[in-house]
Amino acid sequence: MALGTVTRRLGNKLLPALSPSPRLLHSHATSFGFKQVNEEEKARMVGDVFTSVASSYDLMNDLMSAGLHRLWKDRLVSKLNPFPGMKHLDVAGGTGDVAFRILENIHKVKLRGLRGAFQDTLEAETQIYVCDINPKMLNVGKQRASEKGFGEDGSLVWVEGNAESLSFQNDSMDGYTIAFGIRNVTHIEKVLSEAHRVLKPGGRFLCLELSHVGIPIFKDLYDYYSFSVIPYMGELVAGDRQSYQYLVESIRRFPSQEKFASMIADAGFQKVEYENLVGGVVAIHSGLKI
């Protein structure tokens, strides 16, 4: 009973499709979970992971995190501070969770009567680009957008693309978010420099990612939950143990909060900060382009 209560508070999140983290900076070998494979295979294998989980993605997210992932995304969007007329890019946001929250937040801003400041920008249309490398995830997002009533909005633009080589112009985005996606890319540095390139001066980078727990006893419970409960849950609900095994392994391969923050700073961002949620299960990193 006590263990059940504790594990319910532990959070995990599944991720959109992108390649796994690099083990060596300039090596052509890279990691898929705990396994070593070459780069071309990694991209394909990660693609397979998300192709197979796309349909049950949201259900598994709710189960693994006991619904906490919704709060984490709410927190991410509140830190972003969206405004009407913004041009925003959500990378690895295939099912649209973050993009929908941003749109809802912008609608609230309009209703709050800040019309005075945004009078001249109401003509400028809000554009939220959702970029994902996996087309099946994008299809799930489009379908959910229609169900939520965002389909006719015109603000949501669905783009299939690679986070390491974005198809957007320099200095064109007010905000850049990547939620549960940067862990799967082959080269984190490339993603960060691309984010810096597409952002306008004053634009902000925010990254929500599963991270490392530092609290001793909590860490043991978290490890047990990660390696014993989640793969079993994946097999039971989604019929896919391998994908969720990859999920928990890739979390451990990701850089620590401090190291990732220094990587963001190395990419050129300033005022780099991070905030741990649930003791470090999830971390929100933010940076400012000047």
Add this chain to the structure above:
Amino acid sequence: MYRTAAKRLLCGARYYYNGNVGLRFRPPQIFIPSSRFSTSETQPLPIPHATDRTIPVVVTTETENPNSSDSSASSSPSSSSTADDATKPRAKYEDQHTRVLQASLSYVLKLGWTEAALVAGARDVGLSPSIVGSFPRKEAALVEYFMDGCLQRLADKIDSDESLQNLTPSDCISKLIRFRLEMQAPYISTWPQALSIQAQPVNVPTSFKQRAVLVDEIWHAAGDNASDIDWYAKRTILGGIYSTTEIYMLTDTSPDFRDTWAFLDARVKDAFDLKKTIQEAQYLAEAVSTGLGNSFQGFVGKVFQR
């Protein structure tokens, strides 16, 4: 006249050996001879202990950077940390923050002390309005930036204005408070909103600190560098004068706030007269305690002598 003073000194010396009573009145004794012969109304006097105990205020002279990188409160359990940046790049984003805040001030009359003003300011300096999201407390940062700017201008005036040294402390204080409040005159129509922002719980520590530094600056300019027991009382009283005058100013419709300055002068005069009242109360207390230590006829004799 001198004989009376000598008697008081002897009485003080006697009570010095009488434990509590001596401790209670020893501080007043030190000032009585000089205040007796001084015509200045501004002679500093110690406040009775009973009064001291009601002012347990701890004031520091630090000024917090309005661009503080503290994180906002989170609904989930959280801890925050700032990655180490090189000094030079950090200064760069702080410069941009300052530019945005400065540009936002020109929109305050139109849009108020709001995120909307910050967004308009960010556009003016050519930055994305997203930068507003990186201000920890947004509109509070704007108010604090304005307050810090006013404090800086006040300090510059104190350094550059030679005539302040020739003024009496009460005139000096009145002049400086007036100078400081005149800086708020352009924003008087939106200042109630700024006060309400400063009164929010999350902003109280910073706004309190800013006012404490302001009060300390004014007292130093008036020549008070003491750190004795009435340090807290002086600053509390002056802080009260400043705050009440500020609030009075919000509804003052007289030309050039003439009524506000009259109000201010009267309050400062009252404050300095208060010391006189305390002084007289001490004389009375001393007389009573003297009487208790003597026979009834001795007490009557002293009364008749006066």
